[in-house]
Amino acid sequence: MEMNANYDRIKKDIEEFRKYTSTPDRGCTRFPYTKEDFDARNYIINEMKKIGLNIHIDAIGNIRARLDGKDANAPVVMTGSHLDTVFQGGIFDGIAGVVCGLEAMRIFVENNIETNNPVELVVFVGEEGCDFDSPYIGSKVMTGRLGIEDLKNIKNKDGNSVYDAAVDFGLNPEELSKDVISSTDIKAMIELHVEQSLVLDYENIPIGIVKGIAGLKRLEIELEGVANHSGATPMHLRQDPMVTAAEIICFVNNIVGQEGSTSTVGTVGRIECIPNLVNAIAGKVTFTIDIRDIDEEVIERVTKLIIKKIKEVSKFHNVKSEIHNIGSGTPMKLSNSIIKTIEQVAISKNIKTKLMNSGAGHDACMFKDVTDVGMIFVPSVNGRSHVPEEFTRYEDLQLGCEVLFETIVKLAKQ
């Protein structure tokens, strides 16, 4: 099947969403349950109505727009992404998947394409966790990961809860259990998203097929030595946590290269030092280590080696060390059968693809215990994201949309 996505429509939709921002001329800022969100929602709902989709707004505000299949009771094939942005972010993160999903629905309708399973476009509320300090609100509610009490406890900096914001927005979160999706309701969830990194743009590949979402391990290391005069303290009598930290930081970088897989990354991104003076040996140094990979076993192995090294180096420099676990996340593998389906579609269209991992999580990942999950990445120019400079070429969105559409066709027709 050869169906074209409409370049001009995709561009018009994206540029329309650009208008709904609370920070005009300084990137796009659209937090959930705000005026900008309301206007953006009206736009997409209107576009969904134009093509005759069956629209349901759920209790937390996710917009679900369905196209019936021949078998009304068959589980749905779902696509979609989020409408919200970070503070002064870009106009492609989230919206790319919404707009390409919408365009895919138009192709279905305009060409009278019948599927066996229903097809649904979903627009998730509150993915970024930028206003309310918790990401994936809409997709977590839909997959039963957040309940009413959770929504009352998730608050923004003004102390307003998601629950209250949703009520003020005209929603009824008390009803949310009605909208929780179970594995019998859904056949697949496939999300198109901008890559938010450099790889596709750098390698000039238009489509990324996501095979996994990286897990992570985060440590905070506190090294305590003895602060002293930098001029008066001989080298052999020092207990210097700065030197200790430096050796550990280099080790993190080296060990990831030596013992990690090609997808392992390790970063020391934050460091504090007391007293932080030019003429004093540091007394205390605190820093973080962030290890990520698609393979949990590799994360564990590298972390163990780092911890061993911290102890050795600290002992050598006569510095006290404390290691705190400050965060972890399990890696997620995406559906092999959806990966194969996307690959087949791309081969039939002669499109170059790259199998890749995602360093960031997305709405679709919340569906991992409910259904098969797939993700299509389109290139982010220069890898920029969450900034006003964020850009994805419209021809790449068009291509991404066509791959998304044909993947949905294959999944919904089987």
Ligand SMILES: [Zn+2]
């Ligand atoms: Zn996003």
